[in-house]
Amino acid sequence: MSVPRASLADVRIATWNVNSVRARSERIAAWLERSDVDVVAMQETKCREDQFPASVFTDLGYEVAHHGLSQWNGVAIASRVGLDDVRVGFPEQPGYGEPAVEEARAIGALCGGVRVWSLYIPNGREVDHPHFAYKLRWLDRLRAAGAQWLAEDPGAQIALCGDFNVAPHDDDVWDIAEFEGATHVTKPERDAFEAVVDAGFADVVRPHTPGPGVYTYWDYKGLSFPKRKGMRIDFLLASPGLAARVEGARIDREERKGKGASDHAPVILELA
DNA sequence: ATGCCAGTCGTAGACTGA
Numbered sequence: 001m002s003v004p005r006a007s008l009a010d011v012r013i014a015t016w017n018v019n020s021v022r023a024r025s026e027r028i029a030a031w032l033e034r035s036d037v038d039v040v041a042m043q044e045t046k047c048r049e050d051q052f053p054a055s056v057f058t059d060l061g062y063e064v065a066h067h068g069l070s071q072w073n074g075v076a077i078a079s080r081v082g083l084d085d086v087r088v089g090f091p092e093q094p095g096y097g098e099p100a101v102e103e104a105r106a107i108g109a110l111c112g113g114v115r116v117w118s119l120y121i122p123n124g125r126e127v128d129h130p131h132f133a134y135k136l137r138w139l140d141r142l143r144a145a146g147a148q149w150l151a152e153d154p155g156a157q158i159a160l161c162g163d164f165n166v167a168p169h170d171d172d173v174w175d176i177a178e179f180e181g182a183t184h185v186t187k188p189e190r191d192a193f194e195a196v197v198d199a200g201f202a203d204v205v206r207p208h209t210p211g212p213g214v215y216t217y218w219d220y221k222g223l224s225f226p227k228r229k230g231m232r233i234d235f236l237l238a239s240p241g242l243a244a245r246v247e248g249a250r251i252d253r254e255e256r257k258g259k260g261a262s263d264h265a266p267v268i269l270e271l272a
Numbered sequence: 273a274t275g276c277c278a279g280t281c282g283t284a285g286a287c288t289g290a
Contacts, residue, residue, distance in 0.1 A: 019289085020279055044289085046280065071280040072288070123290060165290070184290060219290070220277035231290075263278080263289085 011081060011112055011271045012037040015161035015236055016255075017120070017217070017264035021045040021076065024262055025056045031255055032060050037268060038081045039111045041118030041161035045074030052076070067107040074104050075120050075162075081112030090145040094137045096122070097130075105138070114242060114271075115149070119162030124183040132183065135165065139192035147199040150239060158239040160201050163217075163264065165233055166193040168203075171212040172232035184233065201237035205267055208249035216251055217264045225256055236269045245271040 014037045018024045021042065032040070045052065048068050057064040063083035068074035077083065087108040095102045108117040119142070124135040142160070149158060166189045170176040179185045197203060215230025224230065238246060248270040256265045 023279065044279090123288080125288090125290085167290095182290080217290075222276055224277095233290080 011039070011114070012268055013111075013114065013116065013159055013161065013236065013271065014040040014266050014268045015043075015118070015163075015234055016040060016266035017043040017163040017234060017262060019044050019046070019262040019264065021056070021074070022047055022051065022053060024260065025053050027255075027260055027262075029056050029060060031252075031266065032057075032062070032078075035252065035266065035268065037266075039077065039079040039114070039116055040266070041116055041159075042076045042078070043074075043118060043120040043163045045076050046071050047074055065107060065109055067104045069102070069104045072103070073120055075107045075118040077107055077109045077111065077116055077118050079109065079111040079116070082110065084110045090117070090142065091148070092141050092145065094134060094141055096134050106142075113157060115156060115158045117158070117160050117162070119160060119164070121163060121165045123165050124189065127181065127183060127186060135183075136188055136192050139164075139166075139189075139196060143192070143196045143199045146196060146201055150200045155241045156239055157242040157245070158201070159242055159269070160196065160237040161235070163234050164193060166190060167231050167233055168193050172215070174213070174215070174229040174231075184231065196237060200239055202240075202243050203235055204238040204243050204246045204269060205236050205249040205251075208246075209251055214251065215265075216267055218256060220263050234264055234267050236267060238269075242271070247272045 057078040062078040064078040066076040122135040125131040216234035218225040218230040
């Protein structure tokens with residue numbers, strides 16, 4: 001049983017695409033004990049509410065909120081510094097298809113004074129696929145929601161955490177030449193990502209984890225991890241009020257190693 | 273690149289992922 005912290009200073013916030021919370025439950029529990037994070041935003045839980053293994057988190061002293069509608073997507077936040085005012089989805093979050101169907105891609109909560117969002121941005125699939133337009137629309141609505149939150153409270157401490165499925169710069173992939181015509185690196189996707197940043201949400205991890213060759217995701221196929229063929233697509237974007245508290249950040253490559261790893265590594269932010 | 277690897281459904285093979 002972890003001891004809840006008495007102070008809200010020296011908080012660690014992480015984001016991690018776990019690629020199934022059920023298949024990964026033992027590794028997640030071991031990682032929580034090892035990493036000593038206070039808040040973790042998870043994506044791709046891949047389960048419904050009634051299937052979510054809440055005890056994995058509560059047994060370690062965390063509160064947990066989950067949003068899952070099917071075996072796809074699914075987002076959660078676990079916290080041991082409070083978990084209040086849980087919000088499922090953000091205002092005007094787009095749905096997918098005709099008619100538009102809501103997907104479990106966003107959950108927010110107030111954790112120790114920080115508004116934490118766990119976000120799973122749509123993949124896009126192919127550049128000419130309807131899912132690609134959905135991805136761009138989703139990012140644009142996230143930008144609009146974020147801008148509105150900062151307009152209402154410029155000093156708000158907001159963390160947009162998640163798998164953005166965008167590699168914003170060429171050195172965020174192992175070889176940009178290999179991505180000709182591929183999603184994740186196109187100008188519209190990068191513009192949509194930068195628009196979120198420009199709305200006031202800075203990538204506060206990169207200054208502490210400079211590249212090139214620094215990634216958060218490695219495909220299971222083709223020995224991508226040992227070959228260091230990765231992508232940097234998981235981010236913690238911080239509002240000005242939160243960015244001012246950032247003292248450090250790291251990507252936990254160790255967690256990508258061994259049997260039963262997620263294809264994404266956790267990304268951890270250290271706050272004063 | 274038709275696959276590669278992994279997880280979901282369910283119990284074969286389709287779908288999703290990036």
